[in-house]
Amino acid sequence: MDAAAERSLPEPGSQGSRAGDDIEIVVNVGGVRQVLYGDLLSQYPETRLAELIGCLAGGYDTIFSLCDDYDPGKREFYFDRDPDAFKCVIEVYYFGEVHMKKGICPICFKNEMDFWKVDLKFLDDCCKSHLSEKREELEEIARRVQLILDDLGVDSAEGRWGRCQKRVWKFLEKPESSCPARVVAVLSFLLILVSSVVMCVGTIPELQVLDADGNRVEHPTLENVETACIGWFTLEYLLRLFSSPNKLHFALSFMNIVDVLAILPFYVSLTLTHLGARMMELTNVQQAVQALRIMRIARIFKLARHSSGLQTLTYALKRSFKELGLLLMYLAVGIFVFSALGYTMEQSHPETLFKSIPQSFWWAIITMTTVGYGDIYPKTTLGKLNAAISFLCGVIAIALPIHPIINNFVRYYNKQRVLETAAKHELELMELNSSGAAEGKAGCSRSDLDSLLPEPAGEEGPSWSSRLKISHSDTFIPLLTEEKHHRTRLQSCK
Numbered sequence: 001m002d003a004a005a006e007r008s009l010p011e012p013g014s015q016g017s018r019a020g021d022d023i024e025i026v027v028n029v030g031g032v033r034q035v036l037y038g039d040l041l042s043q044y045p046e047t048r049l050a051e052l053i054g055c056l057a058g059g060y061d062t063i064f065s066l067c068d069d070y071d072p073g074k075r076e077f078y079f080d081r082d083p084d085a086f087k088c089v090i091e092v093y094y095f096g097e098v099h100m101k102k103g104i105c106p107i108c109f110k111n112e113m114d115f116w117k118v119d120l121k122f123l124d125d126c127c128k129s130h131l132s133e134k135r136e137e138l139e140e141i142a143r144r145v146q147l148i149l150d151d152l153g154v155d156s157a158e159g160r161w162g163r164c165q166k167r168v169w170k171f172l173e174k175p176e177s178s179c180p181a182r183v184v185a186v187l188s189f190l191l192i193l194v195s196s197v198v199m200c201v202g203t204i205p206e207l208q209v210l211d212a213d214g215n216r217v218e219h220p221t222l223e224n225v226e227t228a229c230i231g232w233f234t235l236e237y238l239l240r241l242f243s244s245p246n247k248l249h250f251a252l253s254f255m256n257i258v259d260v261l262a263i264l265p266f267y268v269s270l271t272l273t274h275l276g277a278r279m280m281e282l283t284n285v286q287q288a289v290q291a292l293r294i295m296r297i298a299r300i301f302k303l304a305r306h307s308s309g310l311q312t313l314t315y316a317l318k319r320s321f322k323e324l325g326l327l328l329m330y331l332a333v334g335i336f337v338f339s340a341l342g343y344t345m346e347q348s349h350p351e352t353l354f355k356s357i358p359q360s361f362w363w364a365i366i367t368m369t370t371v372g373y374g375d376i377y378p379k380t381t382l383g384k385l386n387a388a389i390s391f392l393c394g395v396i397a398i399a400l401p402i403h404p405i406i407n408n409f410v411r412y413y414n415k416q417r418v419l420e421t422a423a424k425h426e427l428e429l430m431e432l433n434s435s436g437a438a439e440g441k442a443g444c445s446r447s448d449l450d451s452l453l454p455e456p457a458g459e460e461g462p463s464w465s466s467r468l469k470i471s472h473s474d475t476f477i478p479l480l481t482e483e484k485h486h487r488t489r490l491q492s493c494k
Contacts, residue, residue: 026076030083085112100127106134144423168243195229316409323401330397338390339364345382368394
């Protein structure tokens with residue numbers, strides 16, 4: 001008997017099974033045969049491969065609880081899993097960490113690690129970022145699917161107020177749900193533009209009128225248009241607030257805070273105009289009202305609610321804080337250096353415009369940003385050379401972060417389109433699965449679709465990834481050779 005046979009595993013069910021370090025484990029994963037040694041696997045005794053060392057002592061029930069098939073003649077364990085992923089997983093026994101190869105789905109790889117009972121803490125940080133990104137995409141798809149399912153209809157089990165609340169919320173928040181909702185969204189968009197135009201036109205002196213005290217005020221017609229727009233914005237906000245499913249989240253949302261800031265100055269100004277004169281001087285009231293009227297510019301940000309392009313741009317800027325920070329740092333260093341040089345070089349000229357270094361900051365800012373107002377300019381030869389170098393450095397500094405910002409914008413825009421398409425495909429798959437489960441019933445009910453939804457992102461456990469069939473369902477490859485396909489568990493036990 002050769003040495004390899006002496007180190008092989010004992011017969012199933014024998015009591016003489018030993019978990020020594022010299023035992024060999026032969027596994028066949030996806031048709032790829034691999035020989036592993038007990039001293040290597042025993043480093044992580046909680047993993048599935050380490051459990052194979054002593055599984056034969058428990059008989060065939062224990063064996064088949066760990067693998068898909070077993071050949072007693074060759075003493076070889078068969079696993080119907082991805083061989084490429086397995087090659088990455090066994091790195092933990094050699095190097096103490098796992099790296100994910102390119103082209104492997106991160107969620108599928110996570111499922112493979114769960115199958116082999118290898119903890120995710122061994123996954124390298126660079127690979128964890130890909131897993132987190134894919135998980136966020138799947139959660140976004142699940143959220144979009146849930147929103148679409150919510151739009152399919154109103155649950156008959158809810159009361160009259162609940163159904164009415166959902167209809168109003170759907171009518172105001174989802175313009176694509178119906179034609180009247182789309183009309184209301186377009187009307188709200190136009191009123192935002194009209195209100196902004198009225199705010200600007202009202203400052204033209206030729207269109208203003210004199211009040212009883214001889215002061216210029218807005219034309220009454222413009223005030224009436226402004227009042228009508230504010231009335232619409234107020235009604236829209238109150239309806240959305242009362243119909244929102246989570247009022248605290250609604251009130252603290254950024255866009256809803258913008259809505260309040262666009263509406264509130266009108267009512268505060270109205271209150272100060274009619275009641276403030278009794279408590280303070282008329283001049284102070286007018287100054288306060290004028291300051292509040294300036295806050296009406298906040299309503300222009302309401303356009304972001306109806307423009308996906310503005311939302312995408314906002315997200316791209318948020319993701320580009322690092323690049324924007326580098327830009328500001330470059331400009332700050334350049335402004336300090338060139339303003340100090342400009343002040344030093346211009347001191348020899350009797351009519352110098354550089355009175356101090358802080359005053360030169362303004363010149364450096366408008367020069368490096370290529371604006372060039374011309375109110376401050378150098379008069380000496382060295383000063384002009386310094387100015388030429390400063391605006392060249394400014395052009396380079398501004399151009400550097402443009403490409404990453406554009407890439408972030410394009411990446412987010414394309415990602416939103418992909419997620420939208422994936423959500424629609426997920427719904428189609430849900431409908432097909434529901435139709436097949438109903439054995440010929442036409443269509444799918446709301447309860448059937450709800451049962452296929454993934455669990456909320458905040459809940460723990462691996463079940464969150466078990467239902468989104470399209471994105472990360474396990475791809476089982478026929479791993480046994482053709483002569484092994486016909487093997488059954490009973491035949492293997494004989």
